[in-house]
Amino acid sequence: MNLSLALKTLSALMIVSCTLLFVMFRSAVGAHQSASAEKTVAITIDDLPGAVPGMEHAVGDLKELKRINRLIPQILNSHHAPAVGFVNEFKLQVTGERDARAALLQFWLDAGLDLGNHTYDHVSLYSTPLADYEDQAIHGEAVTRVLMSAVGKKERYFRHPFLETGPSTEVKREFEAFLKSRGYRVAPVTIDNADYQFNDVLGEAIDKNDTALAEKTKRAYLDYMDTNFKYYEDVSNNLFHRNISQTLLIHDSELTAEVLDPLLTNLQRRGYRFVSLDQALMDPAYATPDLFIGPQGFSWLVRWKLAFGQKADWQNEPDPPQWVIKMSDQIRQAKRPKQE
Numbered sequence: 484m485n486l487s488l489a490l491k492t493l494s495a496l497m498i499v500s501c502t503l504l505f506v507m508f509r510s511a512v513g514a515h516q517s518a519s520a521e522k523t524v525a526i527t528i529d530d531l532p533g534a535v536p537g538m539e540h541a542v543g544d545l546k547e548l549k550r551i552n553r554l555i556p557q558i559l560n561s562h563h564a565p566a567v568g569f570v571n572e573f574k575l576q577v578t579g580e581r582d583a584r585a586a587l588l589q590f591w592l593d594a595g596l597d598l599g600n601h602t603y604d605h606v607s608l609y610s611t612p613l614a615d616y617e618d619q620a621i622h623g624e625a626v627t628r629v630l631m632s633a634v635g636k637k638e639r640y641f642r643h644p645f646l647e648t649g650p651s652t653e654v655k656r657e658f659e660a661f662l663k664s665r666g667y668r669v670a671p672v673t674i675d676n677a678d679y680q681f682n683d684v685l686g687e688a689i690d691k692n693d694t695a696l697a698e699k700t701k702r703a704y705l706d707y708m709d710t711n712f713k714y715y716e717d718v719s720n721n722l723f724h725r726n727i728s729q730t731l732l733i734h735d736s737e738l739t740a741e742v743l744d745p746l747l748t749n750l751q752r753r754g755y756r757f758v759s760l761d762q763a764l765m766d767p768a769y770a771t772p773d774l775f776i777g778p779q780g781f782s783w784l785v786r787w788k789l790a791f792g793q794k795a796d797w798q799n800e801p802d803p804p805q806w807v808i809k810m811s812d813q814i815r816q817a818k819r820p821k822q823e
């Protein structure tokens with residue numbers, strides 16, 4: 484065989500193998516696309532058994548917590564939406580109320596929902612030394628694990644408070660290895676949002692019997708969530724050329740108790756079907772590495788931009804309306820303990 488014939492044969496072979504690879508790639512992506520032509524989202528709910536308006540570290544009023552922790556699982560069930568609720572066990576340790584507060588978590592298990600670990604005290608991995616943070620994870624599973632094992636379940640997910648995943652690659656990886664050794668997987672978030680700010684304003688409106696403000700806040704939140712879904716669907720389409728199986732983060736709050744029903748209805752209208760976190764994470768998009776290091780907490784879709792050679796432009800994530808941000812800031816300022 485002369486040289487030019489050899490080259491021709493080689494290039495023909497390369498074309499054939501490249502075409503074959505491309506066809507294989509297309510069929511793999513296509514297979515996933517046809518399986519996910521319907522939009523899917525997993526619901527995750529943080530700060531069980533209840534996020535208190537305007538205060539990071541409050542345990543909440545038991546009567547109010549009973550109301551929201553009965554209502555939220557009921558609404559999820561009525562929409563056939565599986566969910567994982569992430570627990571801060573410090574909220575269970577109130578003298579005279581320990582059993583009643585553990586029973587709040589039982590409402591979720593009785594509704595067939597799942598629970599996960601959100602550290603004991605809701606601390607940040609950015610500002611807490613790794614050894615203390617690991618203690619927080621262990622301390623934060625004591626009651627939840629017992630309740631779950633009584634219904635034949637295991638606690639399998641960990642959600643970083645503030646979505647702060649570590650101050651350095653070493654700490655981040657070391658903590659992930661620790662989680663793995665205890666049977667946990669990190670629960671990522673693709674649809675992030677500032678629902679706590681709306682919850683602050685709604686709490687104030689309820690305290691002041693201001694029904695007009697309460698209604699305005701709920702409407703603004705639902706509009707804002709539309710904007711959010713659109714934003715992250717666009718990021719998903721830009722990175723993966725399809726709408727990946729999304730994971731939504733909301734909080735166990737008065738706001739969620741009030742708006743979850745219309746929120747889930749809106750998502751169904753948007754074409755979403757609700758899936759478990761297990762199912763959502765089977766989407767191959769979640770194999771994309773999260774390379775972000777820093778004090779901010781934000782969507783994994785934005786973090787994944789780094790793996791695609793893009794900037795993690797978390798500053799461009801949609802904000803609540805200015806009036807909500809301003810009122811929430813004022814409420815938090817007023818409730819902050821006074822410095823001596």
Ligand SMILES: [Zn+2]
Nearest residue numbers: 529530644645
């Ligand atoms: Zn939280």
